[in-house]
Amino acid sequence: MAMSRPSTARVREINQAVDDLVRGEAAWAACDLAERRRLLERTHAATAEHAEAWVRAAVAYKKLPQDSPLVGEEWITGPYPVLTSLGALAASVAALEGSRSPVDGYSFGRAPGGRVAVRVLPHSIWDRLLLNGFRAEVWMPPGVTEETVRSRAGLALRHPARTNGVGVVLGAGNITSVPILDVLYELYANNRVVALKLNPVTDGLFEIFSQVLAPLIGLGAVRILTGGADVGTYLVHHPEVAHVHMTGSAATHDAIVFGTGEEGAARKKTGRPLLDKPVTSELGGVSPTIVLPGDWSEADLRYQAEHIATQKLHNGGYNCVASQVVVLSSDWAQKGRFLGHLRAALSNAPVRPAYYPGSDDRVARALESYADAENIGAGRVLIKSLDPAHPGPALEGEYFAPVLAVLELPGSPRQFLDDAVRAANESFAGTLGANLIAHPRTVASLGPALDDAIAALRYGTVALNAWTGVGYLTATATWGAYPGHSLDDVQSGIGVVHNALLLDRPERTVVRGPFRPAPRAIAHGELVMSPRPPWFVTNRTADTTGRLLAGFAAAPRWSALPRIFASALRG
Incomplete structure (x- = not known):
């Protein structure tokens, strides 16, 4: 398969970004856990500062009316999960700083097949108030013990100086938090510096994402690129790239890994990838x-x-x-x-x-x-x-x-x-x-x-x-x-984020x-305080509730709760 090649100017831009990251890997390796936590805290502050612009840009490319309750979707699936993830990641890094496991303080249960279950929701008092009635557990495979879970939690951050090269993230075009969350996972879970290639649908978020990720970009640990399939193809095949993570469809995955047309189909059938490096992915399905x-x-x-x-x-x-x-x-x-x-x-x-x-x-x-x-x-x-x-x-x-x-x-x-x-x-x-x-x-x-x-x-x-x-x-x-x-x-993919x-x-x-x-x-006798969830498409106050939830994630405080509850109840 002939690889689609970008223009000469674009090739120079891509090569420069990768060269920057090769040098930036040394700077990332030199960051101890305390500095990595501070970078998360600075990124959290940048996300809060630019959340309004982020949502406006998402609303523009999705062509939503500015006064629609559906704008709440962009708050709840854009800045909000990035803010909560930054806070939770910072807590995990802080635990490792103190020679503790990130799961210390979380309760464990049992699931069918002798599985260990880590109870992740609710965890804080805020969870119990804002998501009352919702619970979540992470189930481990059968045979994994609680002690193993505790001792292995932390992944690559258990040895922060052992970095793993340059990774590429091919960003999603639908949910605007996906590219940022994928970048954070590559950096903190897998200890790789990251070239983020935006989906062309989200090019309008380039400047905002550059501001949100500015602390990591300034260190040299992240670069952001725009462009079409030609840029993505050249980037993932770059010899200095060690790993690729993508969000999208199975068809796009196969085109990247095996190529297109009859030749790509033949490669897939014989299990001979065109891309000679590890690939993880989050894909859709039925x-x-x-x-x-x-x-x-x-x-x-x-x-x-x-x-x-x-x-x-x-x-x-x-x-x-x-x-x-x-x-x-x-x-x-x-x-x-x-x-x-x-x-x-x-x-x-x-x-x-x-x-x-x-x-x-x-x-x-x-x-x-x-x-x-x-x-x-x-x-x-x-x-x-x-x-x-x-x-x-x-x-x-x-x-x-x-x-x-x-x-x-x-x-x-x-x-x-x-x-x-x-x-x-x-x-x-x-x-x-x-x-x-x-x-x-x-x-x-x-x-x-x-x-x-x-x-x-x-x-x-x-x-x-x-x-x-x-x-x-x-x-x-x-x-x-x-x-x-x-x-x-x-x-639906390989690996988790x-x-x-x-x-x-x-x-x-x-x-x-x-x-x-x-x-x-x-x-009906159920002790549940949660009204109609703000992510429901029928929720009449989702825009207000979403904005308030993102504001709370930026700065959790008791004084914010009455307005959140009042808006949620009106939904």
Whole structure:
């Protein structure tokens, strides 16, 4: 394959950036833990200072009205997780400074199969107040002991002077925190200096990201580049680059690793990569939402329909972990009513432009592929009933567009759950995230069988009565595909990111949330204070709540809580 080559001026720019990083690696190696913590603190301050400009730039390229509640998405998935991750990483570095483990102070539990589970949410008093009712654990593989978790937490920071060369991060174009979080993980977990190549969709963030990362850029540990596929191709093949991390699609991954066309396909088939260096990745997939049958109230049906509409339509549907297939029991007596609420929730969600390249074509292909696919308005497609024997492209790859399909399987809750898990593992492309929704009475009746089903799901994040996106927003959780994929069968990627506790080789994150929001939950005897989450596409005050949450992450304080609670309750 002939490698696409940038212009001479661009080649000089790339070579200069890599040369800077080769020299910067020595400066990074010379930084002790205390200095690395101070760099995180300075980056935290820079993020807080430029958060407003960051959100304005994201709103501009996503073509959102400035007064839309959807602007809250940009606060909550842009500056907010970067601020919380910087704080959590700084705490881990401080623990290592004091010859402690980053997991000291965190509680441990047990998960099916003898797994050790690190309870990462809630941890602080702020977690218990702001995310009341939400929990998250990081499960380690079977056989890993608590002592092993403690002794290995810290990853490459346990030996900060042993750096690992120059890494390339190929940034995402959808969620604006992804490139920054990936850079931080390369630096702090893997001890590599980083060349960040922005996705062209996010070029408008170049100046802001340069200001946010200024402390690390000034040291020589980070450089930021713009440009198209030619720049990315030249950069990843640069002889001084030791490692590549990318966020995107499996198709883009294969083009980078094996090349394109017939030659690329042949390389993949024979397992002979064109790229002769390690590659890690976070890719998308067919993220299922499994809805367990039960006896739900009308309010429950409506709320969970809005929940799934959020899983699909958040960020316009351009999320690697956007739900693509809803798995329902064909024997559920309330199936018809639920589907009616789901169609209404999808149809009535706020209209937004299709900002991501190729979206309209992918929507058109979905409509052409299925006779019962319905355009329900605003470019949204509902495929009402997949044939389990011949489900077609909805299970074979990620649409990365506002397309949602329904797959029905027969059976009582237990049999249905077993069959749904089997289908998700064996028939759905990708392993990034899976969601389950179950009434509290169903959860109680299933007992340990539900935890066993969660353990059986081969996904990097599994969420019960929550969206897996909560795992993305939890700095101390892990984010990535289920472990075990290879370059020639990459599925949803290789490796993890985020992971601010710097856990060694985690298996997955498991998130649990409340089935109902407050105050309705309290009326049903559930001690849950969280109202409708601000990431819901139906939340009317998401913009205000998102801004306030980012401000709180910049400077946690008791005095900020009343305004956050008041805004959240109005949502």
